[in-house]
Amino acid sequence: MKILFITWEFPPLIAGGLGTACYGMAQALLRTGLALDLVLPTLEEAYFPLREPEDVDRLPVALLKPDRRLERQLTETIESGQRMEALGLSPYPETYLTPGFSFGQFWRSIPWSRSVRRELVLETIQENLLGPGDLFRKVQELTAKSIRLFRKLDFDLIHVHDWLTFPAGVVLKKLTGKPLVAHVHATEFDRAGGQGNERIHRIEYAGLSQADLIIAVSRYTSEMIIDRYQISSERLRVVHNAHTFESGAAKRRRIFKGPLILFLGRITIQKGPDYFLEVAQRVLKQHPEARFVMAGAGDMMSRLLHRSAAQRMGPRFLFTEFLNRRQVDQILSAADIFIMPSVSEPFGIVPLEAMAHGTAAVISKQSGVAEVLESALKIDFWDVDQMVRTVTDLIENPEKRRALAEAGRKEVLAIKWDEAADKIRQIYRELVN
Amino acid sequence: MLHIVFYFQVHQPYRLRPYSVLDIGLRDDYFDEGLNRAVMRKVAEKCYLPANRLFLDLIEAAEGRFKIAFSISGTAIEQFRLYAPEVLDSFKELAATGCVEFLGETYYHSLAFLFDQEEFVAQVGMHRRLMEAEFGFSPITFRNTELIFQDSLADQVWDLKGFKAILAEGAQKVLGWRSPLYAYHDYNHRLFLLLKSYSLSDDIAFRFSDRGWAEWPLSVEKFSRWVSELGLIEQGDRALFLNLFMDYETFGEHQWAETGIFEFMRALPGEILRHGFMDFAWPLDVIDLVDYPPEALKVPEPVSWADTERDLSAWMENDLQKNGLASFYDLLGRIRERGREDLLTKARLLSTSDHFYYMSTKYFQDGDVHKYFSPYSSPEQSYLYYLNALADLEERL
Numbered sequence: 001m002k003i004l005f006i007t008w009e010f011p012p013l014i015a016g017g018l019g020t021a022c023y024g025m026a027q028a029l030l031r032t033g034l035a036l037d038l039v040l041p042t043l044e045e046a047y048f049p050l051r052e053p054e055d056v057d058r059l060p061v062a063l064l065k066p067d068r069r070l071e072r073q074l075t076e077t078i079e080s081g082q083r084m085e086a087l088g089l090s091p092y093p094e095t096y097l098t099p100g101f102s103f104g105q106f107w108r109s110i111p112w113s114r115s116v117r118r119e120l121v122l123e124t125i126q127e128n129l130l131g132p133g134d135l136f137r138k139v140q141e142l143t144a145k146s147i148r149l150f151r152k153l154d155f156d157l158i159h160v161h162d163w164l165t166f167p168a169g170v171v172l173k174k175l176t177g178k179p180l181v182a183h184v185h186a187t188e189f190d191r192a193g194g195q196g197n198e199r200i201h202r203i204e205y206a207g208l209s210q211a212d213l214i215i216a217v218s219r220y221t222s223e224m225i226i227d228r229y230q231i232s233s234e235r236l237r238v239v240h241n242a243h244t245f246e247s248g249a250a251k252r253r254r255i256f257k258g259p260l261i262l263f264l265g266r267i268t269i270q271k272g273p274d275y276f277l278e279v280a281q282r283v284l285k286q287h288p289e290a291r292f293v294m295a296g297a298g299d300m301m302s303r304l305l306h307r308s309a310a311q312r313m314g315p316r317f318l319f320t321e322f323l324n325r326r327q328v329d330q331i332l333s334a335a336d337i338f339i340m341p342s343v344s345e346p347f348g349i350v351p352l353e354a355m356a357h358g359t360a361a362v363i364s365k366q367s368g369v370a371e372v373l374e375s376a377l378k379i380d381f382w383d384v385d386q387m388v389r390t391v392t393d394l395i396e397n398p399e400k401r402r403a404l405a406e407a408g409r410k411e412v413l414a415i416k417w418d419e420a421a422d423k424i425r426q427i428y429r430e431l432v433n
Numbered sequence: 434m435l436h437i438v439f440y441f442q443v444h445q446p447y448r449l450r451p452y453s454v455l456d457i458g459l460r461d462d463y464f465d466e467g468l469n470r471a472v473m474r475k476v477a478e479k480c481y482l483p484a485n486r487l488f489l490d491l492i493e494a495a496e497g498r499f500k501i502a503f504s505i506s507g508t509a510i511e512q513f514r515l516y517a518p519e520v521l522d523s524f525k526e527l528a529a530t531g532c533v534e535f536l537g538e539t540y541y542h543s544l545a546f547l548f549d550q551e552e553f554v555a556q557v558g559m560h561r562r563l564m565e566a567e568f569g570f571s572p573i574t575f576r577n578t579e580l581i582f583q584d585s586l587a588d589q590v591w592d593l594k595g596f597k598a599i600l601a602e603g604a605q606k607v608l609g610w611r612s613p614l615y616a617y618h619d620y621n622h623r624l625f626l627l628l629k630s631y632s633l634s635d636d637i638a639f640r641f642s643d644r645g646w647a648e649w650p651l652s653v654e655k656f657s658r659w660v661s662e663l664g665l666i667e668q669g670d671r672a673l674f675l676n677l678f679m680d681y682e683t684f685g686e687h688q689w690a691e692t693g694i695f696e697f698m699r700a701l702p703g704e705i706l707r708h709g710f711m712d713f714a715w716p717l718d719v720i721d722l723v724d725y726p727p728e729a730l731k732v733p734e735p736v737s738w739a740d741t742e743r744d745l746s747a748w749m750e751n752d753l754q755k756n757g758l759a760s761f762y763d764l765l766g767r768i769r770e771r772g773r774e775d776l777l778t779k780a781r782l783l784s785t786s787d788h789f790y791y792m793s794t795k796y797f798q799d800g801d802v803h804k805y806f807s808p809y810s811s812p813e814q815s816y817l818y819y820l821n822a823l824a825d826l827e828e829r830l
Contacts, residue, residue: 254458255454255455255457255458255828256457256458256824256828257828291824293454295454301813302811302813305753305813305816305817306751306752306753306813307752308756309751309752309753309755309756309757309816310752310756312755312756312759313756314756314759314760314763314820314823315760315764315820315821315823315824315827316824318454318817318820318821318824319454319817319820320453320454320455321453321814321817327453327455330455331454331455334455
């Protein structure tokens with residue numbers, strides 16, 4: 001069986017969790033004997049045939065733009081501007097888009113069959129892709145490229161990841177009649193922490209309504225899809241993400257004499273950093289020896305920095321700014337307690353990484369990862385009282401904390417992508433004989 | 434007689450490196466050596482060396498009739514030694530002419546007087562010893578960081594013994610209807626106060642190269658005509674002091690050489706001295722020159738020469754600044770309490786007022802000035818590096 005696998009990120013072309021997840025998933029799928037043709041939003045009209053598990057590490061991205069020194073970036077997570085460049089995308093849409101490219105014209109030139117041409121879903125996609133916005137123009141280009149590519153490729157099933165690739169998936173399904181699997185790593189409701197962008201909602205809905213089967217990364221996400229998009233649960237399947245850990249235990253290091261309590265992630269409303277600050281303020285009253293560190297960058301950082309100063313937390317509440325991969329490992333292996341107070345987290349891979357580094361984890365119940373973890377403490381993100389009691393308890397009982405951390409480390413190191421890949425393979429089998 | 438008092442501020446802070454949480458416990462080199470060296474080299478080339486050359490020439494040519502005063506912070510002297518020893522030599526050469534007064538201040542250009550009297554006394558003492566060692570000059574005039582002054586500062590300076598005069602900003606809120614051209618006393622101790630004439634000072638320091646200014650370009654003739662007309666206010670022939678106070682970096686750094694600032698300064702003394710009723714004086718000359726009982730000025734609220742507010746808001750207005758200052762003085766107190774001399778020097782380098790100046794979040798005109806002086810991309814960034822450095826110090830305690 002051969003799968004057309006369309007995603008927005010794949011290492012080394014990666015900024016967030018989506019690329020890491022697709023990498024682990026693709027590698028495990030290849031181990032089951034499947035073949036994948038990988039399509040990424042590269043500027044060039046290229047795709048990556050993956051046949052062996054090792055192929056995931058051999059993406060010939062260097063060939064795309066040999067002058068861009070991608071080698072250097074292989075080991076480090078890179079910032080969005082650089083990522084765009086690495087992907088072959090210019091941050092300036094007018095230079096990124098092929099000169100003279102008009103999505104409207106392109107759309108009209110697609111050889112739709114007469115009955116398909118009038119379908120409402122295609123109109124929805126076209127309407128919402130047109131209009132302003134750099135990201136939308138990049139999605140237009142990926143969609144157009146996928147359509148131009150499909151004639152060269154021979155595949156049995158289309159597997160797309162998140163709304164950025166949904167237009168390509170839907171259009172290819174209409175053109176080829178091949179089954180479509182839509183994988184939801186996050187919905188616009190999670191990302192926005194509220195209403196979100198109307199155009200993205202419409203594209204998300206178009207993809208979900210046309211997919212033959214939908215894979216959600218957690219029950220939490222599948223309920224969100226049923227609830228917000230009124231999708232029938234019959235077409236929904238849950239496959240929890242896994243994580244590939246680097247072999248060899250990282251060395252633990254103490255930065256502070258007192259306990260280090262860590263937030264790590266984008267400092268944005270979805271991740272609940274304001275709850276972390278609230279917890280810090282209250283815990284510090286009883287335990288001034290504790291140090292709270294907010295690691296990462298994001299739109300709420302400045303506000304929280306000012307708030308932490310206003311509460312006179314002194315050098316007990318510190319910020320790191322953006323961290324690269326190596327620095328993330330360093331801070332994780334120095335943390336005693338990791339808190340993920342996310343307001344809405346479809347899955348949430350960071351607690352797994354924290355636990356693999358031997359850090360005790362306190363995580364939001366409003367997360368997919370809470371469904372799979374035994375050795376993490378789970379609390380409603382809004383229940384600051386409970387969070388304060390839990391963190392205080394872990395500070396006051398280092399033995400308990402160490403036991404939790406050790407159990408957590410063992411638990412997450414046993415998590416493998418192979419199990420998830422088997423489930424995905426079963427889902428493919430439901431659609432292709 | 435109109436006495437023109439030139440005082441120039443010479444100061445360079447140690448700027449912090451992007452000091453990360455991950456550096457804590459591993460390195461205690463909080464300061465960006467490369468950046469500090471580069472700034473010092475640049476300012477030495479553009480300002481300190483050519484300006485010292487110019488003032489040396491002027492002093493030699495005037496045969497004792499041209500005098501100036503400098504206030505040089507301890508952190509500036511240290512960085513001369515590290516990165517530009519020839520600058521220190523040229524200041525010594527100026528000192529040797531006998532026509533330069535050196536003022537007293539806090540060694541670290543700090544805000545210690547507001548938070549920690551013991552520290553204030555220590556830093557002023559350190560600075561005095563430095564001036565004596567480097568220039569053989571024991572300061573008699575005091576000038577607090579960024580010209581910050583209030584009655585309680587006069588109390589503290591009086592207690593130090595040895596100082597007879599203080600410089601301050603001639604702000605409207607201090608003077609009311611009075612003129613900055615007269616000498617005053619502080620509210621209680623008979624310390625002389627000399628107040629900056631900010632309009633004429635800023636004509637040179639800020640507006641000199643401003644093409645949008647109606648008086649641009651400022652010629653020596655025009656400026657000395659304005660100065661000479663000031664004397665008309667005085668009917669009883671009492672001594673007047675025109676206090677022109679500014680950053681030394683005005684010459685060549687804030688105002689580039691291309692603006693003609695050096696030529697302006699080169700011609701000014703001759704033009705002034707041409708008139709019989711004007712001369713140049715040091716701040717400490719006020720003790721001998723004043724020929725009337727000075728009025729005592731009450732200054733209950735702090736004034737400074739910074740920003741349009743002329744108060745402390747450049748350093749302690751927002752929460753970043755307040756938390757930074759409170760955290761610092763709390764830590765400094767504990768370091769002293771435990772007698773940790775090894776940490777004290779490093780800690781004191783974090784007392785320099787510039788660290789808090791960079792954390793300012795003012796908008797409009799003053800925000801631009803803050804930005805011009807700041808090596809960081811935002812006030813928030815300078816705050817988080819500062820706090821990380823404090824956390825490291827605290828861990829070492």
